[in-house]
Amino acid sequence: MTDITNLPPEGGPSLDLTGKDIAVAGQWRLFWLKFKKHKVALVSLVVILFMYLVAALADFIAPFDPNATNARFTYAPPQSLSLFHDGSFQPNVKQLKMTLNTQSMRREFVPDPTKPVSVGFFVKAPQPYYLLGLIPMQTKLFGITNPQVGDSLYIFGADRLGRDIFSRVVHGAKISLSIGLVGVFMSLILGVTIGGISGFFGGWADLAIQRFIELLRSIPTIPLWMGLAAAIPVGWPPLRTYFVITLIVSLIGWTSLAREVRGKFLSLRSEDFVIAARLDGMSEIGIIFSHLVPSFMSHIIATLTLAIPSMILAETALSFLGIGLQPPIISWGVLLQEAQNIRAVAQAPWLLFTPAAAIVISVLSLNFLGDGLRDAADPYESVS
Amino acid sequence: MSMNPNMSQDTILKVEGLKTYFPTRTGIFKAVDGVSFELKRGKTLCVVGESGSGKSVTARSILQIVDKPGRIEGGSVLLTRADGSVTDLAKLDPRGKDIRSVRGKEIAMIFQEPMSSLSPVHRIGTQIGEALRIHFGTPKKEQRERVLELLRQVEIPRPETAIDRYTFEFSGGMRQRVMIAMALACNPQVLIADEPTTALDVTTQAEILDLIKKLQQSHGMAVLFITHDMGVVAEIADEVLVMYRGKVMERGPVEQIFHAPEDDYTRRLIGSVVKLEKKAEVRLTRAAIPAEAAPLLDVKNLSLTFPSGLKAVDDVSLTVRSGETLGIVGESGSGKTTMGRCLLRIYDPQSGAIAYRRPDGSTIDLRTADRASLKDVRREVRMIFQDPVGSLSPRKNVGQIIAEPLKLAGMRGKDVEDRVAELMRQVGLDPGWRERYPHAFSGGQRQRIGIARAIAVKPRLIIADEATSALDVSLRSQMLDLMMSLQDQLGLSYVFISHDMSVIRYMCDRVAVMYRGRIVETGDTDQVVNHPQHDYTRALLSAIPHPDPRDRRIHKRFRYDPTVKPTGIVSANG
Numbered sequence: 024m025t026d027i028t029n030l031p032p033e034g035g036p037s038l039d040l041t042g043k044d045i046a047v048a049g050q051w052r053l054f055w056l057k058f059k060k061h062k063v064a065l066v067s068l069v070v071i072l073f074m075y076l077v078a079a080l081a082d083f084i085a086p087f088d089p090n091a092t093n094a095r096f097t098y099a100p101p102q103s104l105s106l107f108h109d110g111s112f113q114p115n116v117k118q119l120k121m122t123l124n125t126q127s128m129r130r131e132f133v134p135d136p137t138k139p140v141s142v143g144f145f146v147k148a149p150q151p152y153y154l155l156g157l158i159p160m161q162t163k164l165f166g167i168t169n170p171q172v173g174d175s176l177y178i179f180g181a182d183r184l185g186r187d188i189f190s191r192v193v194h195g196a197k198i199s200l201s202i203g204l205v206g207v208f209m210s211l212i213l214g215v216t217i218g219g220i221s222g223f224f225g226g227w228a229d230l231a232i233q234r235f236i237e238l239l240r241s242i243p244t245i246p247l248w249m250g251l252a253a254a255i256p257v258g259w260p261p262l263r264t265y266f267v268i269t270l271i272v273s274l275i276g277w278t279s280l281a282r283e284v285r286g287k288f289l290s291l292r293s294e295d296f297v298i299a300a301r302l303d304g305m306s307e308i309g310i311i312f313s314h315l316v317p318s319f320m321s322h323i324i325a326t327l328t329l330a331i332p333s334m335i336l337a338e339t340a341l342s343f344l345g346i347g348l349q350p351p352i353i354s355w356g357v358l359l360q361e362a363q364n365i366r367a368v369a370q371a372p373w374l375l376f377t378p379a380a381a382i383v384i385s386v387l388s389l390n391f392l393g394d395g396l397r398d399a400a401d402p403y404e405s406v407s
Numbered sequence: 408m409s410m411n412p413n414m415s416q417d418t419i420l421k422v423e424g425l426k427t428y429f430p431t432r433t434g435i436f437k438a439v440d441g442v443s444f445e446l447k448r449g450k451t452l453c454v455v456g457e458s459g460s461g462k463s464v465t466a467r468s469i470l471q472i473v474d475k476p477g478r479i480e481g482g483s484v485l486l487t488r489a490d491g492s493v494t495d496l497a498k499l500d501p502r503g504k505d506i507r508s509v510r511g512k513e514i515a516m517i518f519q520e521p522m523s524s525l526s527p528v529h530r531i532g533t534q535i536g537e538a539l540r541i542h543f544g545t546p547k548k549e550q551r552e553r554v555l556e557l558l559r560q561v562e563i564p565r566p567e568t569a570i571d572r573y574t575f576e577f578s579g580g581m582r583q584r585v586m587i588a589m590a591l592a593c594n595p596q597v598l599i600a601d602e603p604t605t606a607l608d609v610t611t612q613a614e615i616l617d618l619i620k621k622l623q624q625s626h627g628m629a630v631l632f633i634t635h636d637m638g639v640v641a642e643i644a645d646e647v648l649v650m651y652r653g654k655v656m657e658r659g660p661v662e663q664i665f666h667a668p669e670d671d672y673t674r675r676l677i678g679s680v681v682k683l684e685k686k687a688e689v690r691l692t693r694a695a696i697p698a699e700a701a702p703l704l705d706v707k708n709l710s711l712t713f714p715s716g717l718k719a720v721d722d723v724s725l726t727v728r729s730g731e732t733l734g735i736v737g738e739s740g741s742g743k744t745t746m747g748r749c750l751l752r753i754y755d756p757q758s759g760a761i762a763y764r765r766p767d768g769s770t771i772d773l774r775t776a777d778r779a780s781l782k783d784v785r786r787e788v789r790m791i792f793q794d795p796v797g798s799l800s801p802r803k804n805v806g807q808i809i810a811e812p813l814k815l816a817g818m819r820g821k822d823v824e825d826r827v828a829e830l831m832r833q834v835g836l837d838p839g840w841r842e843r844y845p846h847a848f849s850g851g852q853r854q855r856i857g858i859a860r861a862i863a864v865k866p867r868l869i870i871a872d873e874a875t876s877a878l879d880v881s882l883r884s885q886m887l888d889l890m891m892s893l894q895d896q897l898g899l900s901y902v903f904i905s906h907d908m909s910v911i912r913y914m915c916d917r918v919a920v921m922y923r924g925r926i927v928e929t930g931d932t933d934q935v936v937n938h939p940q941h942d943y944t945r946a947l948l949s950a951i952p953h954p955d956p957r958d959r960r961i962h963k964r965f966r967y968d969p970t971v972k973p974t975g976i977v978s979a980n981g
Binding site (some may be wrong): 301 | 751753782785786789790792793794797798799800801802804811812815816840842843844846847860
């Protein structure tokens with residue numbers, strides 16, 4: 024009497040089955056309904072979408088060229104924005120006045136309230152650029168309205184060469200967030216293909232693949248990455264290094280996905296509806312694409328989302344250790360590398376906290392999002 | 408606590424106006440809506456109802472173990488103790504000390520699934536002793552003695568060794584005995600049994616029912632027995648409470664419920680049970696199906712041994728004539744499902760022959776058939792699955808599910824649409840529902856979808872594997888009637904696999920009884936049911952609860968012991 028045993032508290036299921044719309048709701052609609060209940064995941068989704076948007080529009084949003092140095096503003100602190108000057112509305116930051124502290128032999132910056140640097144939206148950029156590599160533009164989202172010598176706008180401070188940390192973090196998002204996506208995409212291809220072969224054919228192919236996965240997973244990741252990354256020739260162009268690094272971080276990532284896919288294949292193959300399809304005369308390929316793939320698609324999406332943060336962290340770890348991406352490429356890991364020595368951190372903590380905050384927020388949001396997706400991945404559990 | 412002069416001496420538990428609600432997304436679900444009853448010392452109250460009627464939630468509300476987010480909204484549960492004091496359990500804090508001292512000590516509960524209700528990592532002695540330790544702080548040595556005594560009471564063989572075993576070393580029936588021993592540990596006044604025999608085979612069920620009855624008499628407990636099986640009710644109840652959608656439809660002595668029901672719902676429920684007690688009317692008037700020279704399906708010496716060494720199908724031979732229904736009956740693990748799946752080559756039997764006669768008169772051995780001919784035959788021989796949930800892909804709508812075999816048979820476009828609509832009407836579904844997904848349908852409707860898919864390509868033989876087991880009793884006869892009317896319309900033959908003798912008797916022309924992979928008896932249904940030849944068949948038949956409280960018979964049942972060679976009467980238990 025499965026009807027009785029499977030009925031948790033009678034009528035307690037979270038989905039209401041009486042509504043007409045639910046009756047004709049397909050898998051993705053139910054998925055969305057269930058996902059929507061996970062408020063944290065929903066907020067995370069918005070945060071993640073926002074971060075990827077920022078990364079995509081980095082050239083427009085970052086007010087300065089991330090590589091533009093300014094010897095005058097070495098380790099300049101974050102400048103606070105004030106909305107009024109002289110009683111009238113005029114967003115501005117105060118110009119920084121540099122003094123040399125002769126005792127500590129350090130430069131010290133003091134805002135000069137008499138010299139406002141007015142800040143505005145949609146200002147003209149010093150250099151024309153291509154948005155997304157396609158659209159020619161010469162407007163920035165915000166910036167100094169009328170740049171003069173001595174003006175500066177460091178909302179998150181400047182680094183050792185006087186480069187704007189905010190612009191660098193925004194540009195770093197391009198690499199750091201995309202490396203997760205590209206890495207996960209590679210994992211997806213490897214994982215689904217290899218896991219699919221393993222689960223579908225079974226037998227010795229399954230045995231060989233599973234043992235190989237165990238072998239891969241038994242190697243400690245950091246030394247493995249270090250070894251592989253050290254083998255990248257220094258003279259390679261940045262773009263090629265980037266792809267090789269992606270390949271390295273996704274080298275381990277695909278294994279868990281392959282296992283997930285294999286497990287789903289195995290459990291679904293004995294489901295009655297798959298047997299029914301086979302009895303209907305459907306070919307094995309037909310069964311895979313018409314029954315199996317739709318059944319585990321939502322699980323794969325959830326697993327992939329949960330894999331992105333580990334990719335991001337792997338890239339950060341490698342770059343932080345100096346064996347991943349190298350300057351002039353900007354990634355969050357590269358930015359953290361700048362904050363490695365204690366003197367820099369003591370003198371300019373924003374070097375550490377700004378990229379670290381970006382990493383923490385994106386990784387946490389992706390994890391919450393992945394959790395929500397995983398909970399919603401099987402919307403039929405509570406229904407049937 | 409106060410004395411209550413209104414309660415009679417024998418009343419131990421008095422439930423009044425109990426309301427348990429579950430808040431849902433769209434409102435409030437009233438799982439229990441104003442239920443009242445009394446439990447008397449030494450008496451059994453059966454709560455019956457179909458799935459979703461709120462009977463389990465009622466029982467759980469008494470002990471305040473309702474699953475979240477459900478909560479008791481109103482009513483009282485008055486427990487009278489031996490010293491005359493009365494406590495309202497509904498007012499106690501569900502996590503408080505007071506209710507915990509009631510659970511297990513004064514009111515004990517046994518559940519449906521003995522496997523999941525017992526911990527697999529503790530020895531059964533420790534599990535039974537736990538209640539003693541918690542409620543009385545009994546020292547270890549005394550605990551053990553008491554547990555041994557309990558195991559003896561529940562008739563577990565060799566209690567001295569059994570006490571140190573783990574639950575997975577026991578069969579389902581033995582596990583349920585362990586559960587009962589646990590429940591009895593503190594000599595409770597009230598025993599709540601929530602479908603304790605549903606997961607068990609019919610012969611094991613009879614043993615457990617016997618045991619509960621015996622223990623009730625020796626301990627003077629009040630028993631609240633929840634079941635959906637009217638046969639069980641008739642066998643054990645003193646009083647009956649009929650529930651439907653959280654409300655009490657009727658309450659009364661068992662005699663009255665079965666023989667003079669006042670409520671319409673009760674009448675329908677009893678009616679659908681009684682209907683299954685005899686052969687279907689449409690089958691009584693039909694002429695017998697002649698034995699032909701070449702039957703539709705002729706299975707000879709079929710055997711399948713699983714890689715684990717289990718001989719699931721052992722030298723099975725049977726025939727199916729065209730137009731008839733062959734029933735395969737047996738308990739769980741008898742190999743009937745495996746045998747059914749062998750017929751369609753879902754499993755590959757190692758030896759024997761499955762001779763199937765094609766429409767053109769030629770015969771093909773399905774056991775050795777190649778892929779192409781197997782594909783053709785599978786259009787003529789179809790299957791209906793047991794589980795109406797698992798056999799329909801939740802990601803496709805009903806139209807797509809029914810259309811799948813049609814499309815694979817080469818039908819395209821408008822023809823498919825028309826045929827799907829026709830099939831849906833044929834099985835009693837509104838064609839307008841084709842856009843709906845399986846989750847929008849009830850168990851019975853889903854099974855209709857499964858039937859529509861099976862008959863879509865105009866088959867000749869359908870293998871129905873426990874097609875009605877997952878359905879409530881009121882739906883069961885409907886489904887069987889539908890299958891029989893389709894049989895007459897389409898000239899179908901059925902192999903009907905079931906553990907339930909009543910559905911076999913209702914619908915099958917001939918029946919084969921399976922036991923441990925072998926067929927022990929075959930014959931016309933009337934012959935097998937009324938004059939069983941094999942001892943196992945006799946045991947099986949006599950263990951079936953009979954839905955008539957005036958004719959209680961399972962305590963007079965016949966027991967089959969396979970270790971003793973049949974010589975007539977093996978052991979009769981009085």
